[in-house]
Amino acid sequence: MGSNTRIIFVALFMCLSAVVMAEDPYLFFEWNVTYGTIAPLGVPKQGILINGQFPGPKINCTSNNNIVINVFNHLDEPFLLTWAGIQQRKNSWQDGTPGTMCPILPGKNYTYRFQVKDQIGSYIYFPTTGLQRAAGGMGMLQVHSRDLIPVPFDNPADEYALLVGDWYNKGHKTLKSILDSGRSIGRPDGIQINGHSNKVGDIAAKPLFTMDAGKTYRYRVCNVGMRLSVNFRIQGHTMKLVEMEGSHTVQNVYDSLDLHVGQCMSVLVTADQAPKDYYFVVSSRFHKKVLSSVAIIRYTNSNGPASLEIPPPPPENSVGIAWSINQFRSFRWNLTASAARPNPQGSYHYGKINITRTIKIVNSRYFVDGKLRFGINGVSHVDKETPLKLAEYYGMADKVFTYDLVKDEPTNDNKVVLAPSVVNATFRNYVEIIFENHEKTIQTWHLDGYSFFAVAIEPGRWSPEKRKNYNLLDAVSRHTIQVYPNSWAAVMTTLDNAGMWNLRSDMRERAYLGQQFYFSVLSPALSLRDEYNIPPTQELCGIVNGLPKAPLYS
Template identity: 70%
Template sequence: MNTVTLASLLCLLAGAATVARAEDPYFYFTWNVTYGTISPLGVPQQGILINGQFPGPNINSTSNNNIVVNVFNHLDEPFLLTWSGVQHRKNSWQDGTLGTNCPILPGQNFTYHFQVKDQIGSYFYYPTTSTHRAAGGFGGLRVNSRLLIPVPYADPEDDYTVLIGDWYSKTHKQLKTFLDSGRSLARPDGVIINGKSGKGPGGDEPVFTMKPGKTYKYRICNVGLKNSLNFRIQGHPMKLVEMEGSHVVQNVYESLDVHVGQCFSVLVTADQEPRDYYMVASTRFTKEVITATRILRYTNGKGPASTVLPKAPEGWAWSLNQFRSFRWNLTASAARPNPQGSYHYGQINITRTIKLVNSASRVGGKLRYAINGVSHVNPTTPLKLAEYFGTADKFFKYDVIPDSPPEQEPKLVTSEPNVGNITFRTFVEIIFENHEKSIQSWHLDGYSFFAVAVEPGRWTPEKRKSYNLLDAVSRHTVQVFPKSWAAIMLTFDNAGMWNLRSELLERRYLGQEMYISVLSPERSLRDEYNLPDNAPLCGSVVGLPLPAPYTI
């Protein structure tokens, strides 16, 4: 087991406690990751629990808090967690992906330590190793506003996290066997809301309660594996106020399409007849629609929920139009991407344009997914560690893919580490182009980006005329519809090694991801932190002398 730090000892003694310091507050958590029996679809199966919970415990934090999570791995496999959407400023060592961290081996522990900066909003965490996400290990993560920074709506009566996602009745090891054998995952067996589908023991119990006349915040995240989901609440419109760390123009929606990896915060007022109502989550863009329901109860409710469920929209054109309706709230004092909070991102000169095309191929009869013809493979030594110890040239080459792929359909060219090298503090345009018939969902760690366009067809430079260069929402995940493209823009001002991946489990597991290296030429602590003292070493860097530390 790794050396137990002072933080770990405090965790063991207190579990979760606040320590008064002159600096920003610290919150300590001890998490034990184990297998356990769960019944999301009403049938017992093996799941991954955190402190005996499925889903895992919520982290409730405030901007500038220091979060210290000591994770003990009691599984029989290596394990890692990532904090999806939380920007680890100067600190990709806490990213929790195989390109940046050695996994936590069975019977060992690792203490994550990161600070949530000015990124007020709704996030979640989940496992990045193997197919563990298909078994659980996920939970909500909130970043609240400090009292000095007002939010653009009145404080709600209460704050609820809603984790929705598709689900398989097979274990994660069975699903891994399917993928390793070259097969794709079939359609899911169900959809769950906060760990249940509405079937089986406890499925008919209320998830949340509301007092008549009061307004509540619901943080809705798609933590699933494959399917976009539509979320709605029977008889209750939803006022959208935040998505993925940004306040938005407060439009009202009857339902919301939440694509894999995305989070929305809405306000819901209990102004209907006092009774039970259904929360509904159902698959989108599938031949057979799979639906889950959970009960929302008024405290003075006098009747069951109606069996007539609100219908979901049809077709992806509706979903595209909903994306176009999302706008950044330019009058709010927070949340803002930090330090990228420019009102004038549309006036910054683009220094580089990168087009990324996803593709599927078969190699030796086995399915692989790729970006611009390269299917990513993680080396035994994490990419960030190899770079930090000066041995990167032994494990990978930078920029193995061109900035613009050839016009013909990209086939799988090679399976190797796929690492892009982007100059520190440059403003870059990235185009995701999807030639396939299925919807894609892309996520970038360590950053928020401006999602300036999602449109059908193929991208050309003339398409920039359709960009929203005024109030596109700053976020960290974007969907790309079939036979369509999406454009994002951002300043790469966060030094480190950052994962750019498909949020669809099978696509990421089979190679549709890459890493982006953003090196600070000054090797200064102003730009990036040193390797943490408690970081485990693995691969070829074991036994090597530590590099000279960064200094101010």
């Protein structure tokens, strides 16, 4: 082989290698969704299992991995999964909400394909059809940093995932029928921790996790409940907060942490106490009756049971709200840490961007023909047979919904409209969203497709002069925000992810009865640069059923 030939061969090889290496790794999963009997509180009921498990399989992946999950629905009802907090860039087709996708029908399967692009952190998946979240079908999705991106703490000895939250002993179909009849599902029956509930002193309880003395462990904790905020703590140990909903945080140390519905946190815990058993404690917050559950954490050389004296919960009532607000204010973005990309988290100076639109959201409850409904600014969302995203994509939006029923400012009357709710948004606008809670119960809100900067929470009513109290330097970038009773919260985000994205109450009863809407974020260019075409395997239903899946973008 001559020298020129060798040069050409090497050049071709390098080009081919570059093409092969350019695509990020793929992870493939096959999930079978079935019914099964579960009893987190000791009362058997019909649960929803994934591959026979509750909680469902844990997805361990790395930033930029491509995730492919083939989901087979063996239930007797439609099924959908959403990937809460995963910012599927340009791909609301896979978001897993009734407004964006047709459900997976009984006996059918659907393959989700999405990329955890430039993300790290702790996330959850759960069903969005009906009240299925009350039956299980949920799990954790852990996105690790790539090797070339330094993490602002030493590698832990191990990582432990905890899905905690309130639990109803009634079946999910019964709960749905209660809501459909116009009544509330009421208060939960207890608290579960990874599908179990134990009381202090329960000698039959088995250890949930073990720790070696002297080593440090990462606990990823997510609240997957239906309505209750919780507080978690570990007997005899402090917790160092290091990550929250995909962002590294300033590493403050806490005795206990409030965790609201839909939220996830990562804490580091060092096994620096006497070698014995200790309780991981979870108790409800801002609830008339305190519900609690414990799990055992055991030192590998344990020589005794856990003490029956557990750490108390934080103060309740108005003092408790002040305590929790102060804790929220202590959460800060770690500006010196790397992000999921090779640049510092704090390189995005969000506080210097001019606000182009302010949307003030007030949550409300109504009774329509004697039936309970919830809404936003006088509109109670209703799902349709045709997903809103599909109707818009095929130019049939006017046959399914009307844009902008929800106004940027709430009205003072108590009227409510029951209809599909879609708010038009300008691509790449920088938006301020104010959540104002006039009720006596705490609320939690979630926005799909984006992270936002949680810049303020305060008691009372919001007004423009309140902006002087915003944290415009190091507010944590996250995707959920709690709003305390008779309080408000403010977030900021750039609507730069084209698609249709769900903003909803994370209290499932409220979302099911209308407390949600969708942002329609269309790119003026209608280009693949900004949004993917409809996947060729996408299911069609409603008025678009049978239409060709020809690409509309180029």
